[in-house]
Amino acid sequence: MWLLRLRRRFPRAERWGLYAFADPALCARQAPVFWHVDALKRVIRLNAQMRNGNENTPPSTLADFKFNRTAVIGVDKVPLVLVKGAGVHVPLEIRGLPALTAPFAPVFELHGLGDLSTQIELLKRLKRFTEPGQRTIQTPPFASDERMHHALIALDESLEGKTYRQIAITIFGEKKVAEEWYGHSQFLKDRTRRLVAKGTELMKGGYRDLLS
Incomplete structure (x- = not known):
């Protein structure tokens, strides 16, 4: 997993929808892209609750997502993790997580009822990233267009x-x-x-x- 931890903001990069520009020493295929949360049209937001040992369900970790992950922690200390694979990107903003490797119980947020079906579809995409043996996710038509x-x-x-x-x-x-x-x-x-x-x-x- 690529991780970018920022101590300050980069206004020029933010104007392009990024937290920071990619390392110019890396080729375009290798350099990770850290999209700014404000540039994303749809983001899954969750609150990470710490386990107290009494829950019946196993804890979640970011390692549960089987595909490529890039994470950025901005000056607000809120991690934004972009899970991607097979042409599909699912951005995940996590609040209350003390460390990216810590186990947690996810509490997902839903915002409004107007696009409820869209929010649920995004959650379904995220779930497919955790399924054992999952290798193909339906790609949007523009992926290879x-x-x-x-x-x-x-x-x-x-x-x-x-x-x-x-x-x-x-x-x-x-x-x-x-x-x-x-x-x-x-x-x-x-x-x-x-x-x-x-x-x-x-x-x-x-x-x-x-x-x-």
Whole structure:
């Protein structure tokens, strides 16, 4: 489990939805990302109650979650643990836990009835991380979606001032653009515009949907 313990806040990183920027010495595939709790659209919040020895149910520990875990303890001393695997991320904010290795009895919080089904589904995802032999969790449709990759490329090209046609060449290749750009069908042009719009949406906060 990756652990980041902060003694101070990093305002520049927080503007990007992070507690702190990743270590530049690590490659992108290795560097853990510590998302700020305020950047997450949905978070499971629980209170960790200490065991008194009289309970019939066994205690819980963070080691019960079988997949990758990253944890950050900010200046408020409240741990935020991100459990992730198979394209699914479940953020868990834990109050009252003296140490990340300590056993505890979890008391989960529910906030409002408007999105009760969404909160329950998130709890079900968390439970699946604890099931013995669990290796696959249903992934959201965007997990392996090539469109997301193309949208990010389109965003980068757009921010560089490229035209839609230049963006399409970068994504689909010169041959395809030469054959279809000025044809009767507007499909390629419309697709490129939608990719730029999707990339812009992600940049302006839509990326948070990928964490829910």
